Amino acid sequence: MTRCRLCGSEAMASVVDLGATPPCESFLAAEQLDRPEPAYPLHLRVCTECWLAQIPPLITPxxxxxxxxxxxxxxxxxxxxxxxxxxxxxxxxxxxxxxxxxxxxxxxxxxxxxxxxxxxxxxxxxxxxxxxxxxxxxxxxxxxxxxxxxxxxxxxxxxxxxxxxxxxxxxxxxxxxxxxxxxxxxxxxxxxxxxxxxxxxxxxxxxxxxxxxxxxxxxxxxxxxxxxxxxxxxxxxxxxxxxxxxxxxxxxxxxxxxxxxxxxxxxxxxxxxxxxxxxxxxxxxAEFSARVAKVRRDLLRFLIDAAERGETVVGYGAPGKGNTLLNHCGIRPDLLPYTVDRNPYKHGRFTPGTRIPVLPPERIAADRPDYVLVLPWNLREELSEQLSFVHEWGGRLVFPIPELSIVEVER
Structure with missing residues (x-):
């Protein structure tokens, strides 16, 4: 990106570079899993003239x-x-x-x-x-x-x-x-x-x-x-x-x-x-990029350690923000075998880039995992209530943002 889309200035400074990811809502059907999947750079910059933060318009609305x-x-x-x-x-x-x-x-x-x-x-x-x-x-x-x-x-x-x-x-x-x-x-x-x-x-x-x-x-x-x-x-x-x-x-x-x-x-x-x-x-x-890197390290360390202990971690939600997190962290089904979502449109599909299956919410109660990674962390209060049933088998909730937080669920 060479010019600000608002004021036209070329004075653009890097804020954080998240690598390349597929569009976050491009969920895959099963028949697409063996096909190429396009990925686009995800690099946030800020204009030092009008201070609009922006990414390059590499895909269209x-x-x-x-x-x-x-x-x-x-x-x-x-x-x-x-x-x-x-x-x-x-x-x-x-x-x-x-x-x-x-x-x-x-x-x-x-x-x-x-x-x-x-x-x-x-x-x-x-x-x-x-x-x-x-x-x-x-x-x-x-x-x-x-x-x-x-x-x-x-x-x-x-x-x-x-x-x-x-x-x-x-x-x-x-x-x-x-x-x-x-x-x-x-x-x-x-x-x-x-x-x-x-x-x-x-x-x-x-x-x-x-x-x-x-x-x-x-x-x-x-x-x-x-x-x-x-x-x-x-x-x-x-x-x-x-x-x-x-x-x-x-x-x-x-x-x-x-x-x-x-x-x-x-x-x-x-x-x-x-x-x-x-x-x-x-x-x-100045320090944003370093704090982003710490989120990645902490979440990966938790998932790898849980796998080494033989504990199960599944996801809750399949929001766009979750796909940025999953792709940036390089999380695949070996660490997160599936996530669930209330939206039936996403059931039977797979998350873009990371190819994690999206299943109906009832799967969590059936499988009784040790941890549930909550991807739409912005709905923390609502989803903590929805997921209170994981207390029945001693399950815990994991929130990755703003920093890794593992919480006991209260009935």
């Missing part, structure tokens, strides 16, 4: 999202998070029967179904054919499109301007930051609001969350770099909320520049935190 393996509704905590957001947005913005809400990357309608339940007109803009169909089956109006300025203008022309545009966990997934932001501006009413949730680079660095670096995520935002990205499309950041989701996220509230006004005090407070952490200079990134 079309490669990843035309058919997608992730369905948001399989996480109870994520559905509840969406319900709480909708309740708060309705109150904050005074949304009602005459309002119009658009969600970009609406997945299987996990969020907009709460809007539908309130009798508010809405539309999902979802690029994945399979999950968009699932949303429509659930009663959520959805069009199958990637957002661009042209798409945004077409939706606005056909459905009217949106009082609220929601873009949760998608702002990192698009290589054309400027074009996507212009698409958001095309969708939103001239006096409307745009709400974006995206992982916070501050917590990614501080909490060693390197497994959230994968090819679907083209960039990683601080509030400072996000404000600059929003401005590129005619939007102004007016407020920010710090969220616990995905290990630490930011909710960015923005409006068209003409009506935005002054940003809230919370914006200034988070900007000060980012500056104090050194994220607007290279010092804030």
């Amino acid at each position: 079309e490669d990843t999202f035309s058919e997608y393996a992730y369905f948001s509704s399989y996480s109870k905590s994520w559905v509840e998070h969406a319900r709480t957001f909708v309740e708060g947005a309705v109150e904050r913005l005074g949304l009602g029967a005459d309002s119009f809400v658009v969600e970009v990357a609406s997945n299987d309608g996990y969020l907009l179904r709460h809007v539908v339940d309130r009798g508010i007109r809405c539309l999902g803009v979802e690029p994945s054919v399979n999950v968009g169909a699932s949303a429509r089956d659930a009663g959520v109006p959805t069009v199958t499109e990637f957002l661009s300025p042209k798409t945004g203008a077409a939706v606005r022309a056909g459905h009217g301007p949106a009082d609220l545009v929601v873009a949760n966990n998608v702002y990192a997934h698009i290589p054309d930051v400027v074009g996507f932001t212009q698409g958001l501006r095309a969708l939103v009413a001239d006096d409307g609001w745009v709400s974006i949730e995206v992982q916070h680079l501050l917590t990614l660095i501080e909490e060693n969350q390197y497994d959230t670096i994968y090819h679907e995520h083209f960039q990683y935002y601080t509030v400072a770099s996000a404000a600059r990205a929003l401005a590129s499309g005619g939007l102004t950041l007016v407020d920010v909320e710090l969220l616990p989701t995905h290990g630490g996220s930011i909710r960015l509230w923005s409006r068209p520049a003409e009506v935005a006004g002054e940003p809230s005090r919370r914006v200034a407070e988070v900007l000060d935190r980012e500056k104090a952490a050194g994220l607007q200079e290279l010092t804030g990134y």
